Amino acid sequence: MDKIHLLSKISIFHELPVEALQALDSLTLTKHVQKGDVFLSPDDNINTLYLLKKGQVRLYQLNAVGKQFTVDILGSGNVLSEASALSEQKNFLYAEAMTDTMLCVLSKHDFKKFMSNHPEVAFQFITLLTKRLNDVYIMSQKIALEDVKYRILYLLLRFAESPSDKEWAKIRYRLRHQDIATMIGATRETVSNTMSQLKKEHLIKSGMSLYIHTYKVHHLLETRGISS
DNA sequence: GCATTAAATCCCC
DNA sequence: GGGGATTTAATGC
DSSP states (O other), X not given: OOHHHHHHTSGGGTTOOHHHHHHHHTTOEEEEEOTTOEEEOTTXXXXXXXXXXXXXXEEEEEOTTSOEEEEEEEOTTEEEOHHHHHSSOOOOSEEEESSOEEEEEEEHHHHHHHHHHOHHHHHHHHHHHHHHHXXXXXXXXXXXXXXXXXXXXXXXXXXXXXXXXXXXXXXXXXXXXXXXXXXXXXXXXXXXXXXHHHHHTTSEEESSSEEEEHHHHHHHHHHTTOOO
């Protein structure tokens, strides 16, 4: 698949005409990273924007004793290292490729210039970042106020594929219990325990991938007065 | 309710 | 087959 087509799949560039995509294409470099590679660290002084063309990336932080906190998992069409690309802030997250991943790299200078020529991109960008910020706000509220069971359910709802007219919604990422644990501030064992409990309650099921019973879960959260 | 520890079992390279 | 991931159980706060 050609690069320009892939660029159009990046959500903030969705609506751009072909000429604009071609102009953008000439400004970017393609980078491949393998599954498991940590390709960004807090100490990196990068000054670039990464466009995630293909793959799955986990953003996380480390504390002094090496425990991880996963801030977000991003799929194709997303952007990362926006703090370094937009402001004078340093990158403060680790980025790990959860699958083999293809990225486009765009310098801060070129990105700013491109945005001023295409204000609609700036608007899309703000929309995307605001949505992500909201997700993090809500997750921190869940971690502070809810039990592990409801933190997991909230997380899975967030990662469930959207056309959920079916009873069971598929979870869009391949998540290990370890990944879930680092996102909700619990141990892997507690996640395992809680997940098997949720299976017994028929709120989730696993086959080739993980599924969540959106109707039951929404109902459960409502009756408990938890916003979802 | 959850972390911790430990031991058993599962799964994939 | 072996190492990582998951599961289960016991115990303590």
